[in-house]
Amino acid sequence: MKIEVCDVSDIPELARVFVEMESYYFGNEAASYDEMLSYLTHRVFSAYSGVTVLGAWKNGVLVGFATFTLMFPAPKCSGQAYMKDLFTSAAVRGQGVGKSLMRFIAAFAIEHGCTRFDWTAETTNPKAAEFYLSLGASLIEEKQYFRLDHQRLATFAMQNEQP
Numbered sequence: 001m002k003i004e005v006c007d008v009s010d011i012p013e014l015a016r017v018f019v020e021m022e023s024y025y026f027g028n029e030a031a032s033y034d035e036m037l038s039y040l041t042h043r044v045f046s047a048y049s050g051v052t053v054l055g056a057w058k059n060g061v062l063v064g065f066a067t068f069t070l071m072f073p074a075p076k077c078s079g080q081a082y083m084k085d086l087f088t089s090a091a092v093r094g095q096g097v098g099k100s101l102m103r104f105i106a107a108f109a110i111e112h113g114c115t116r117f118d119w120t121a122e123t124t125n126p127k128a129a130e131f132y133l134s135l136g137a138s139l140i141e142e143k144q145y146f147r148l149d150h151q152r153l154a155t156f157a158m159q160n161e162q163p
Contacts, residue, residue: 001097003104006053006065011040013062014053021087051084054104056097064088066101070112081109083119098131120145 006014015036022030031039044051044067056064068083083105088097102117109117118140121128133139148156 001100002057003100004055004057006055008041008045010053010055010062011037011045014055014065015040017062017065017087017089020089021085024087024090052108054101056088056101058092058095058097063092064097064101066105068105070109070114074114074116076115077113078116079109079112079114080116080118081105081114083117086119099135102135 015033018036018040019030019033022036043049044053050069051067052069054066054068055062056066064087066083066086068081070079070081072079074080083102086098086101088101106117119132121132123129129139
């Protein structure tokens with residue numbers, strides 16, 4: 001298996017696996033290949049995304065990916081790696097692809113001065129929780145996860161600042 005940081009030349013292959021992920025989570029509402037190709041080109045690989053995309057290749061075929069970022073500052077002049085997404089194609093699940101992607105991020109984080117590696121998982125995906133716990137991860141229950149989405153995000157962004 002080969003794990004590497006992806007670049008724009010990998011977008012066509014990545015689009016296929018990203019669509020597979022979308023289909024896994026959203027069924028018929030998943031983005032099409034062409035929509036995903038545009039999204040990856042203009043958003044994920046844009047100068048402002050701040051994300052690193054990893055690919056996992058098995059026998060020359062892209063079979064999984066992870067997206068992450070390094071964030072600073074963190075305690076004691078360190079950094080924090082944050083993984084946004086991890087996905088492996090159905091045909092290779094349970095074959096170590098996800099673990100290899102996460103191990104790459106862990107080593108990358110250490111190499112770049114990070115002392116933490118964090119991510120979230122949907123409570124509706126208990127297999128993900130089992131997998132992450134099997135790696136030795138801790139479930140951080142004292143943290144709260146907040147979100148502004150859709151209309152609430154737009155409303156907040158448009159509010160005039162008042163003391």
